[in-house]
Amino acid sequence: MPFSFRTELSIPPQNRRLTLHTPVFTAGSCFAEVMGQKIQHYKVPTLVNPFGTIFNPVSLFTLLQAALQSPPTFTGELVQREELWLAYDFHSSFAAPSGPELLMRIQQAITQSHNFLKQADTLVLTFGTAVGYIHKASNQLVANCHKIPQSQFQKRLLAISQIVASFNSFYAVLQQVNPNARIVLTVSPVRHLKETIEGNSVSKSILRVACQELQERYAEVNYFPAYELLLDDLRDYRFYKPDLIHPTEVAEDYIWEKFKTAYFDQDFQQFTEKWDKIRQALAHKPFHPESVNHQQFLKKLLNQLEELNTKVDCRSEISAVKKQLIAG
Structure with a gap:
C-alpha cells in the first residue's frame, strides 16, 4: 500500500458558473x-x-x-x-x-x-x-x-x-x-x-x-x-x-x-491561460528594443491583444505596445 503524505481537498464544480463578464x-x-x-x-x-x-x-x-x-x-x-x-x-x-x-x-x-x-x-x-x-x-x-x-x-x-x-x-x-x-x-x-x-x-x-x-x-x-x-x-x-x-x-x-x-x-479557464502568457510577454524587458526580432515580437503581441479586445477591454495594453513600436 503506497504512503500518502497529503490530503488534497477536492472542490466539486459549481452548477452556476462565473464567466469572463460576470460582475x-x-x-x-x-x-x-x-x-x-x-x-x-x-x-x-x-x-x-x-x-x-x-x-x-x-x-x-x-x-x-x-x-x-x-x-x-x-x-x-x-x-x-x-x-x-x-x-x-x-x-x-x-x-x-x-x-x-x-x-x-x-x-x-x-x-x-x-x-x-x-x-x-x-x-x-x-x-x-x-x-x-x-x-x-x-x-x-x-x-x-x-x-x-x-x-x-x-x-x-x-x-x-x-x-x-x-x-x-x-x-x-x-x-x-x-x-x-x-x-x-x-x-x-x-x-x-x-x-x-x-x-x-x-x-x-x-x-x-x-x-x-x-x-x-x-x-x-x-x-x-x-x-x-x-x-x-x-x-x-x-x-x-x-x-x-x-x-x-x-x-x-x-x-x-x-x-x-x-x-x-471553461471559456474563462482558457482565457486565463492566454492572458497569463500575454502578461508575461508584456513584462518582458528587451536588451535591444529597436531590434527587428523584438519589433516582430511586439507586432505579434499586438495582434493577440487586438483579438482579445473583442472579448475584454485591452485598450491600455494595446496602447502600451503601440508606444514601443517603431513607425515605418
Missing part, C-alpha cells in the same frame, strides 16, 4: 482583497473591498446593508486622531484632514458599492475574526479601533447567533435590490495570533459554524473552503510568509486555482 463583488478581510485582485487581474468586472479591510462579519454586514439602502446612507461615528479624521465603521485607509472630506469619501464608496451590488452576480465575503470591539461611549461594535486607547473599548467574542442575525438582516435587503445575487462565504486562512493561538482557533470555529448555518439556510449561499485549503490541504509552514501569519503567494495561487476551477466556466 463579482468581494469584501471583508485582507484575503477578500487577495481573491478580488486575482479575479480583477483577468479583466472580470470586479469591485474589490470598497470599504477597506473589514475583519469581523457583523461590521461587514452593517456596511453592506447601508450600501444597499436607497439612497445609500452612512450614519456611523467619526473620530479625530491627531490631524486625521477616521470612521469606526471603515478601514484606516479611509482618512481625511476634515470630517466633511471623510464623509464625502465614505459616501462615494457606499454609492459605488450600491451601484455595483444592484447588478452583481456573485458576492465573495471573507470573514477574518469573530473578535469584536465595542466602543464604550456609544455601545456600538466597531470595525476598526484606529489605535484609539484600548480603555475606550470592550473586547467581545461575537456569538454565532449574532453573526447569523446580522447576515439575515443584510440578506433580506439584498434580495429586494438584487434577488438573483449569489453569495460565496469564506473564512480567511490568515491567522489572528494577536488574539493568541487558542483565541484564533475559537474565533475561526465560530466563523466556520456561522458559514455552515447560513449555507444550510439559504440556497444561494455557499461556502468556499479557503481556510481548509491552507490549514488541512497544504498544511505546512512553508506556505506561510516569514511572519507565520499570512499565506505565501504560492499558497494564494493554489487557493485561487481551486476557486477558479470550481466557480468559473
Whole structure:
C-alpha cells in the first residue's frame, strides 16, 4: 500500500458558473482583497473591498446593508486622531484632514458599492475574526479601533447567533435590490495570533459554524473552503510568509486555482491561460528594443491583444505596445 503524505481537498464544480463578464463583488478581510485582485487581474468586472479591510462579519454586514439602502446612507461615528479624521465603521485607509472630506469619501464608496451590488452576480465575503470591539461611549461594535486607547473599548467574542442575525438582516435587503445575487462565504486562512493561538482557533470555529448555518439556510449561499485549503490541504509552514501569519503567494495561487476551477466556466479557464502568457510577454524587458526580432515580437503581441479586445477591454495594453513600436 503506497504512503500518502497529503490530503488534497477536492472542490466539486459549481452548477452556476462565473464567466469572463460576470460582475463579482468581494469584501471583508485582507484575503477578500487577495481573491478580488486575482479575479480583477483577468479583466472580470470586479469591485474589490470598497470599504477597506473589514475583519469581523457583523461590521461587514452593517456596511453592506447601508450600501444597499436607497439612497445609500452612512450614519456611523467619526473620530479625530491627531490631524486625521477616521470612521469606526471603515478601514484606516479611509482618512481625511476634515470630517466633511471623510464623509464625502465614505459616501462615494457606499454609492459605488450600491451601484455595483444592484447588478452583481456573485458576492465573495471573507470573514477574518469573530473578535469584536465595542466602543464604550456609544455601545456600538466597531470595525476598526484606529489605535484609539484600548480603555475606550470592550473586547467581545461575537456569538454565532449574532453573526447569523446580522447576515439575515443584510440578506433580506439584498434580495429586494438584487434577488438573483449569489453569495460565496469564506473564512480567511490568515491567522489572528494577536488574539493568541487558542483565541484564533475559537474565533475561526465560530466563523466556520456561522458559514455552515447560513449555507444550510439559504440556497444561494455557499461556502468556499479557503481556510481548509491552507490549514488541512497544504498544511505546512512553508506556505506561510516569514511572519507565520499570512499565506505565501504560492499558497494564494493554489487557493485561487481551486476557486477558479470550481466557480468559473471553461471559456474563462482558457482565457486565463492566454492572458497569463500575454502578461508575461508584456513584462518582458528587451536588451535591444529597436531590434527587428523584438519589433516582430511586439507586432505579434499586438495582434493577440487586438483579438482579445473583442472579448475584454485591452485598450491600455494595446496602447502600451503601440508606444514601443517603431513607425515605418
